Amino acid sequence: MATLVQAVRLALHYGEEHLGVTDVFGEDVGPPLGGVFTATQGLRTAWNSPLDERGIIGMAMGIAYAGGRPVAEIQFCDYGFNVIDLLKVAGNQYWAGAGQYPLPMVVMTPSGSGIRGSLYHSHSFESWASRLPGWKIVMPSNALDAYGLMLSAIEDPNPVLVLLPKALLRVRGEQRLPGEPDDENELKERIDAPVGEARTTWQPRWPKMEPYFVPIGKASTVREGDACTVISYGRTLPLAVQAADELATELGNRAEVIDLRSIFPYDWKCISQSVSKTGRLLIVNEDTEVTNFGEHLLRRVIEHHFYDLLVRPRLLAGKHVPGIGLNQVYEQNTVPQLRHIKQAMSEVILEQA
Amino acid sequence: MNSDPLTGDDAVAILPTLVYSGRESLPLEQCLTIHRLMVRARVMEERMIKMSKSGLGHFWIGGPGEEAFNVALGLQIRRGQGPRYDYLHLHYRNSALMLALGMPVIESIRQMAMTATDSHSLGRNFVGHFCKREWNVIPVTSVIEVQYAMAPGTALMQKRLPDSEGVTVVLGGEAGTAEGDFASCLIWSTLPGREVPVLIVVTNNGYGISTPACSVHSERHVVDRGIPFGVPGEVVDGNDPIRAWHAVERGLMHCRATRTPFFLEANVSRLFGHSSSSGALRDRTQEDPIERFERILLDEGVDRGHLDQMHEDAHTEVEQAVEQALNEPMPRPEDVERYTYAASRPEIDAVYPDDYTGLPN
Ligand SMILES: Cc1ncc(C[n+]2csc(CCOP(=O)(O)OP(=O)(O)O)c2C)c(N)n1
Numbered sequence: 001m002a003t004l005v006q007a008v009r010l011a012l013h014y015g016e017e018h019l020g021v022t023d024v025f026g027e028d029v030g031p032p033l034g035g036v037f038t039a040t041q042g043l044r045t046a047w048n049s050p051l052d053e054r055g056i057i058g059m060a061m062g063i064a065y066a067g068g069r070p071v072a073e074i075q076f077c078d079y080g081f082n083v084i085d086l087l088k089v090a091g092n093q094y095w096a097g098a099g100q101y102p103l104p105m106v107v108m109t110p111s112g113s114g115i116r117g118s119l120y121h122s123h124s125f126e127s128w129a130s131r132l133p134g135w136k137i138v139m140p141s142n143a144l145d146a147y148g149l150m151l152s153a154i155e156d157p158n159p160v161l162v163l164l165p166k167a168l169l170r171v172r173g174e175q176r177l178p179g180e181p182d183d184e185n186e187l188k189e190r191i192d193a194p195v196g197e198a199r200t201t202w203q204p205r206w207p208k209m210e211p212y213f214v215p216i217g218k219a220s221t222v223r224e225g226d227a228c229t230v231i232s233y234g235r236t237l238p239l240a241v242q243a244a245d246e247l248a249t250e251l252g253n254r255a256e257v258i259d260l261r262s263i264f265p266y267d268w269k270c271i272s273q274s275v276s277k278t279g280r281l282l283i284v285n286e287d288t289e290v291t292n293f294g295e296h297l298l299r300r301v302i303e304h305h306f307y308d309l310l311v312r313p314r315l316l317a318g319k320h321v322p323g324i325g326l327n328q329v330y331e332q333n334t335v336p337q338l339r340h341i342k343q344a345m346s347e348v349i350l351e352q353a
Numbered sequence: 354m355n356s357d358p359l360t361g362d363d364a365v366a367i368l369p370t371l372v373y374s375g376r377e378s379l380p381l382e383q384c385l386t387i388h389r390l391m392v393r394a395r396v397m398e399e400r401m402i403k404m405s406k407s408g409l410g411h412f413w414i415g416g417p418g419e420e421a422f423n424v425a426l427g428l429q430i431r432r433g434q435g436p437r438y439d440y441l442h443l444h445y446r447n448s449a450l451m452l453a454l455g456m457p458v459i460e461s462i463r464q465m466a467m468t469a470t471d472s473h474s475l476g477r478n479f480v481g482h483f484c485k486r487e488w489n490v491i492p493v494t495s496v497i498e499v500q501y502a503m504a505p506g507t508a509l510m511q512k513r514l515p516d517s518e519g520v521t522v523v524l525g526g527e528a529g530t531a532e533g534d535f536a537s538c539l540i541w542s543t544l545p546g547r548e549v550p551v552l553i554v555v556t557n558n559g560y561g562i563s564t565p566a567c568s569v570h571s572e573r574h575v576v577d578r579g580i581p582f583g584v585p586g587e588v589v590d591g592n593d594p595i596r597a598w599h600a601v602e603r604g605l606m607h608c609r610a611t612r613t614p615f616f617l618e619a620n621v622s623r624l625f626g627h628s629s630s631s632g633a634l635r636d637r638t639q640e641d642p643i644e645r646f647e648r649i650l651l652d653e654g655v656d657r658g659h660l661d662q663m664h665e666d667a668h669t670e671v672e673q674a675v676e677q678a679l680n681e682p683m684p685r686p687e688d689v690e691r692y693t694y695a696a697s698r699p700e701i702d703a704v705y706p707d708d709y710t711g712l713p714n
Pocket of ligand 1: 558
């Protein structure tokens with residue numbers, strides 16, 4: 001099966017061939033590297049930009065104004081902070097001109113911890129991004145969703161931010177992408193650039209991919225249960241699933257795990273129905289906990305489901321510290337790990353109503 | 354014009370064909386067209402300053418003092434929609450350019466009056482913050498310099514079109530060039546082998562709000578910053594429409610023909626200070642490009658009466674526009690969320706397939 005990053009690449013290829021993508025660009029995005037995480041290897045329209053995030057976003061906006069369909073990469077979301085006002089402007093252009101200029105642009109950026117990235121390669125971005133009205137923000141946690149959300153991001157006529165969980169980029173999917181060859185070695189041979197000399201003459205042999213759209217704003221319930229609702233996305237999602245599976249065996253209580261997939265718009269129906277059913281809620285993400293996007297979801301749950309809640313709802317998030325230290329003692333104790341998630345989940349499940 | 358501008362007579366007059374500024378010249382008829390646009394822009398701006406002071410609008414910012422350069426530029430723009438035409442990434446002082454493109458006065462007045470009929474922003478944005486897609490006018494933001502980061506993008510799309518002469522024009526003040534976005538513009542417009550046709554304009558009025566440029570900038574001319582990038586450029590007296598016309602013509606011709614950038618620095622006046630926040634009072638120490646141009650036209654034998662008539666006509670036109678705009682509907686509460694999102698499709702966006710409708714539910 002394709003890895004998450006291969007799925008992104010295949011989606012961009014499909015986008016170039018069938019959805020009008022005109023430019024895939026950013027720092028080290030073009031040949032020879034094809035992206036520091038290889039997301040853009042072999043793409044026909046991929047090119048290397050100057051090392052200038054503001055220039056990257058400005059360029060994407062300009063291309064989109066003039067009828068192109070750009071996909072721009074910010075190499076790590078940690079470097080998106082110096083461009084936050086331009087992102088804000090990109091989000092307001094359709095509104096500012098009262099509907100004159102839609103801005104069909106995609107920005108993708110690796111987000112979150114999990115690759116021992118220390119202070120400047122471990123940030124999360126979704127809480128910041130959720131404060132950019134006019135944008136749509138998605139964060140897949142598996143290869144198939146990455147493929148389907150990327151295609152939707154490209155098709156959507158608005159700016160869409162695709163946050164890619166760094167820690168999961170090399171994780172293989174459990175479901176085949178439409179068009180993906182059966183044999184994962186064959187896929188690798190066809191679309192992964194070789195290292196060394198061979199790369200200079202290498203050309204990808206793309207499989208014939210098919211369209212597959214995951215609607216923006218649609219969550220996926222990955223475990224059904226009634227012991228509690230767990231909402232997560234990105235790196236912490238598979239951990240939440242694992243914790244839920246382990247607790248199901250150990251306690252016999254099944255948690256309902258929702259992969260939110262879209263930060264904005266989020267799937268309120270899915271959240272609301274699940275919380276109505278379970279009366280217990282745990283939200284898990286790894287962004288810093290003060291003014292965390294999960295707090296917004298808590299607010300809505302409290303406002304709409306106050307009387308449905310059996311126990312106090314909780315948010316498990318990253319600590320409000322300036323960074324994630326390199327020594328793994330830091331990372332393990334700054335952002336939620338399996339043991340933290342399992343602990344929090346069992347508390348929510350077992351608390352006396 | 355009804356009567357002959359030289360003599361005031363209805364009789365056919367013998368016009369001098371050319372009006373000179375140094376060695377450069379323009380036909381008199383064209384000078385009169387430029388003059389009329391400059392006056393209309395000025396009268397419109399002065400009326401809007403009044404609106405801001407009398408409660409018929411709030412904040413005012415605009416371009417009095419920049420009319421000569423803006424009209425000269427506006428009249429040479431290839432106006433239309435899409436990359437075959439010129440893209441305009443404007444500053445907030447370009448009302449005279451918009452009038453030169455053919456914008457009716459009332460469009461500005463409506464934005465000042467924040468009416469629902471404001472076609473540029475539905476009563477949302479400050480005056481002078483134009484957006485007009487049919488003329489490739491990208492929404493003006495108050496965020497200084499961001500337009501310079503975007504301009505290479507529209508220019509790249511224009512460069513890709515075969516047989517196209519469309520160019521991108523980006524404008525801003527000199528203080529803003531200290532922002533990184535200005536450097537981005539130079540860098541991204543000159544990627545080796547991928548240079549793009551962008552006319553980089555800096556209108557230099559010598560101030561960023563209250564800070565004199567000379568107190569925070571040590572470069573001799575802003576235009577010198579193009580040198581290391583190989584961007585040719587020139588400094589022009591932007592208060593002289595004849596010189597401005599030819600500088601703009603050279604710049605645009607360069608961009609149209611070579612598909613590479615050109616840099617134009619225009620020295621201009623700022624006649625009412627920065628904005629209404631600084632009082633919008635007339636600054637008599639600044640040269641007035643209209644008065645200066647009128648002296649030249651009078652020297653050429655143009656009749657004072659004709660020039661006065663232009664002012665009178667402009668006042669009538671602007672008053673009518675104000676009267677009309679003030680009777681037009683205002684935005685409604687339900688307009689708040691409108692146009693947050695462009696329409697998508699339910700299989701692409703399950704929550705907002707059309708537009709934003711409040712928090713997801
Ligand atoms: C990024 C940013 N910083 C600060 C401001 C506040 N501000 C508005 S106009 C201005 C001065 C701009 O001067 P200049 O670029 O020379 O243009 P001018 O107003 O003189 O035409 C400042 C500091 C702003 N709007 N945007």
